[in-house]
Amino acid sequence: MSKDVVLIVDDEEGIRGTLSGIFADEGFEPFTVASGEDAIRVVREASPDIVLLDVWLSGMDGIQTMEELREIDRELPIIMISGHANVELAVKATKIGAYDFLEKPLSMEKVLLTVNRALEKRNLEIENKALRQNLIKQWKLVGDSPKIWQLKKEIDMAAASNGRVLILGESGSGKELVGHLLHEGSSRADKSFIEVNCAAIPQELIESELFGHEKGSFTGAFEKKKGKFELADGGTLFLDEIGDMSLQTQSKVLRVIETQEFQRVGGSKNIKVDVRIISATNKDLKEEVSKGQFREDLFFRLNVIPIKIPALRERTEDIPSLVKHFLDMFAVEYKQQSKEVSSETMNALMSHSWPGNIRELKNVLERLVIMTPSKTITHGDFFAFDSSGADYFSCSKLKEAREAFEKDFIIAKLKENAWNISKTAELLDMERSNLHRKIKVYNIKIP
Numbered sequence: 001m002s003k004d005v006v007l008i009v010d011d012e013e014g015i016r017g018t019l020s021g022i023f024a025d026e027g028f029e030p031f032t033v034a035s036g037e038d039a040i041r042v043v044r045e046a047s048p049d050i051v052l053l054d055v056w057l058s059g060m061d062g063i064q065t066m067e068e069l070r071e072i073d074r075e076l077p078i079i080m081i082s083g084h085a086n087v088e089l090a091v092k093a094t095k096i097g098a099y100d101f102l103e104k105p106l107s108m109e110k111v112l113l114t115v116n117r118a119l120e121k122r123n124l125e126i127e128n129k130a131l132r133q134n135l136i137k138q139w140k141l142v143g144d145s146p147k148i149w150q151l152k153k154e155i156d157m158a159a160a161s162n163g164r165v166l167i168l169g170e171s172g173s174g175k176e177l178v179g180h181l182l183h184e185g186s187s188r189a190d191k192s193f194i195e196v197n198c199a200a201i202p203q204e205l206i207e208s209e210l211f212g213h214e215k216g217s218f219t220g221a222f223e224k225k226k227g228k229f230e231l232a233d234g235g236t237l238f239l240d241e242i243g244d245m246s247l248q249t250q251s252k253v254l255r256v257i258e259t260q261e262f263q264r265v266g267g268s269k270n271i272k273v274d275v276r277i278i279s280a281t282n283k284d285l286k287e288e289v290s291k292g293q294f295r296e297d298l299f300f301r302l303n304v305i306p307i308k309i310p311a312l313r314e315r316t317e318d319i320p321s322l323v324k325h326f327l328d329m330f331a332v333e334y335k336q337q338s339k340e341v342s343s344e345t346m347n348a349l350m351s352h353s354w355p356g357n358i359r360e361l362k363n364v365l366e367r368l369v370i371m372t373p374s375k376t377i378t379h380g381d382f383f384a385f386d387s388s389g390a391d392y393f394s395c396s397k398l399k400e401a402r403e404a405f406e407k408d409f410i411i412a413k414l415k416e417n418a419w420n421i422s423k424t425a426e427l428l429d430m431e432r433s434n435l436h437r438k439i440k441v442y443n444i445k446i447p
């Protein structure tokens with residue numbers, strides 16, 4: 001169990017010393033700072049579990065600090081401390097979201113009790129939120145095709161083993177979903193599932209993200225920070241878009257896989273972890289290996305159990321159940337009655353090639369649920385939206401993405417205005433003739 005980190009913000013050195021001593025004795029990890037400005041920096045850098053904040057600070061005062069901290073982290077419990085009993089201030093602090101308000105001289109018993117209660121409340125909130133999110137996200141693999149049955153079988157077998165899995169599949173095909181299912185079906189299910197998107201983290205930060213860093217190890221490392229490997233201890237680490245990891249980071253990851261041991265950036269202590277690695281990519285890693293972009297030895301280590309997710313166009317028979325699944329899901333989300341699609345629309349959905357796979361299908365259905373007022377979605381509704389391929393992020397050129405979006409946007413606005421071109425042009429602040437031209441260029445069908 002990692003220790004709860006308490007950030008103590010007080011400009012009196014004596015108070016900082018006493019509080020941090022007591023919290024350390026009680027099994028917490030205390031951090032102390034003397035100003036609001038420093039508190040903000042620490043919360044950004046080290047995400048403490050709770051903050052004790054003095055109201056009277058030189059520089060930025062406690063209330064201001066509290067407001068800023070709220071902006072950074074809405075859930076962070078903050079307990080205000082004041083030297084003078086001041087009801088007005090207490091009311092103000094609680095209004096802007098302080099968990100409680102304590103007066104100096106502090107009774108240590110009361111401080112500890114309040115901190116423990118606040119942490120309990122926060123843990124419950126985190127648990128509830130995770131439960132809710134799971135409900136919304138519904139890690140459910142919908143589909144009845146032989147290909148999906150095969151996939152389910154592979155997931156079950158791979159989940160039960162402790163082996164490393166490499167998930168392969170096109171963009172939007174369900175790689176992340178399969179990663180979650182593998183974790184949930186494993187003996188590690190009650191431990192953390194930690195995700196790292198190797199493509200989204202800037203190169204210079206990825207090592208600190210994976211392995212953590214010690215205080216002062218590089219500019220900007222104000223406090224020590226745990227990395228994803230440490231956070232995933234006992235559980236699963238999901239390395240998403242592994243094909244985008246630099247060669248330099250690949251060799252470090254390889255070493256950790258071999259030794260299950262690493263050091264934080266700027267640290268010298270060896271940290272041992274027990275982590276199961278699941279990785280995913282939409283790249284052809286073998287080809288990346290032959291091009292020298294991916295280490296062959298790492299590829300073999302990650303690819304103990306390969307799982308390939310079929311593209312949606314290879315299993316169009318799953319489309320009806322997926323459509324029903326998403327229509328029901330969005331009906332709940334948008335508090336509507338469940339919609340249905342006409343048989344003609346279903347045929348159109350089934351003959352589309354879905355380059356963006358399930359994510360694209362899901363996006364199209366979400367828009368249809370929002371934009372279609374009637375209970376049945378007709379071919380016309382779908383046709384109006386079956387425009388650009390919907391997933392702008394699968395476009396490789398900015399121009400393509402911009403045009404795809406422009407087309408969708410114009411269709412949506414036309415629809416909102418009952419296909420009245422003059423009115424839409426006026427609202428979009430463009431010439432009617434210009435809108436006409438766009439409608440022609442994008443081949444938008446006016447019903």
Ligand SMILES: Nc1ncnc2c1ncn2[C@@H]1O[C@H](COP(=O)(O)OP(=O)(O)OP(=O)(O)O)[C@@H](O)[C@H]1O
Nearest residue numbers: 140141142143170171172173174175176177358359
């Ligand atoms: N078989 C399925 N049944 C139900 N929902 C699915 C299925 N496959 C994928 N989804 C949903 O489709 C969306 C896209 O899936 P996911 O994010 O797992 O794809 P991905 O392969 O990781 O995509 P990317 O390559 O863009 O990262 C998610 O909302 C996911 O829950």
Ligand SMILES: [Mg+2]
Nearest residue numbers: 172175176240
């Ligand atoms: Mg993904």
